[in-house]
Each structure stands twice: as structure tokens, then as C-alpha cells.
Amino acid sequence: ISNTIALTSRNRAGRAGARAGAVRPVAAASEVVQQVAVGAGGAAAFLGVVGGVAAISVLSAARIEQRVDDATKKAEGYGIDLTDLYYDFDVPGDQYPFGDGEDWMPQSWKPPKTGDSKYLPTKMLGQIQIRLNQYEAIKECEAAGVEIGDLCVPFEDYDGEYDTNAKRLIEMRRRLEAAK
Numbered sequence: 001i002s003n004t005i006a007l008t009s010r011n012r013a014g015r016a017g018a019r020a021g022a023v024r025p026v027a028a029a030s031e032v033v034q035q036v037a038v039g040a041g042g043a044a045a046f047l048g049v050v051g052g053v054a055a056i057s058v059l060s061a062a063r064i065e066q067r068v069d070d071a072t073k074k075a076e077g078y079g080i081d082l083t084d085l086y087y088d089f090d091v092p093g094d095q096y097p098f099g100d101g102e103d104w105m106p107q108s109w110k111p112p113k114t115g116d117s118k119y120l121p122t123k124m125l126g127q128i129q130i131r132l133n134q135y136e137a138i139k140e141c142e143a144a145g146v147e148i149g150d151l152c153v154p155f156e157d158y159d160g161e162y163d164t165n166a167k168r169l170i171e172m173r174r175r176l177e178a179a180k
Contacts, residue, residue, distance in 0.1 A: 061121070064121045064122060064125060065121055067125055068121050068124050068125045068128065071125060071128040071129060071132060072128060074132060075128055075131060075132055075135075078132070078135050080131050080132070080135055082128065082131070085117065085118055085119065085124060085127055085128070086114075086115055086116065086117055086118060087112045087113065087114055087115065087116050087117075087118060088114060089114060090111075090112075090113050090114055091111035091112050091113075130165050130166065130169065131165070133169055134165055134168065134169050134172070137169055137172040137173060137176070138152065138172065140176055141172055141175065141176060144176060144179050144180075145179070146172075146175050146176055146179045147175075148171075148172055148175065150162075151168045151171055151172060152168075
């Protein structure tokens, strides 16, 4: 079959008036497929790469979970409230068409229960880190005597320029730098 593909691609290239040395994608693709398919070495290499990527993925997920735990402990040490990042109610499992979801659903698909995280680990880590950074910046501002009262207000009914935690943190750091 590969010879037929190569002949067909040559004939097509000849009929289209292709110049000598023109690339024939059909023939090149069939040669690559033949080279990859030779022996079990290609399959073993492919499976090795897939296994390596899977291992790296598992290890990085475990590391992110560890960083979330460390950041949570640090936030608790500072007295930062993180309760809004977790569910405070149970979602009933009986709302599924095939009976109680608790019985047949995979763990990652089950409805959240009280105390479960509202976010995936990467977003959870980011939420905790912004709060830690903001807390530390507030303490630095207080120690340096920098006025940040306009930044430390609830978001409800706030129409000011600093309407996100990130903007407030940047402004705190800007004011700290200006005070030095």
C-alpha cells in the first residue's frame, strides 16, 4: 500500500506540474508512519513518554495540594477567615435521574458536602495566597504608618477604583514604596 501511495503522490505531483524536488506530503507521511510502526521500540517509547507525563502530573497535583495545606495553616496562624472558600451546606445527592448519586458516582463527581472546597486546588491556592499577601501588606503599612483605610473596606456597595483584592494589594505596595 505504501508504494501505491508513493506512486499516486508522484503522479499527482507530475500532473500538477510540480518542480523537481517538490515535497509530496502523502509519500512523506507514509514513510513517517512506517518508521514509527517498525518494531515494538516505537510503542515502548510512546508508552514511556505517556507514563512519564502521567507521573509528573500526579506529582505536581500532590505538590499543589501540599502548598494549599501549607498556605491554609499559615492563614489560620494569621487569623485569616477562609470559611467562604468552603461549602457550608450539603448538596443533596438525590437530585440525579439514576437514584442517589452517592452510590454510583465517582468521587470527583459527587455533590459537594459541608467543608468541601469550592475551588480546584490551583484556584484555591491563589485565593489563599492573595489573602496572605494582603494581610502581610496591611501589617507592613500599619508598621510604616501608611494610610490604607480607604482600601480596607468591604466590597459590598463599593464603587471605588480598587474593586478587587489584587488592585488593593498593588495600591498598598505602591503606597509603601512611596513612603520609603
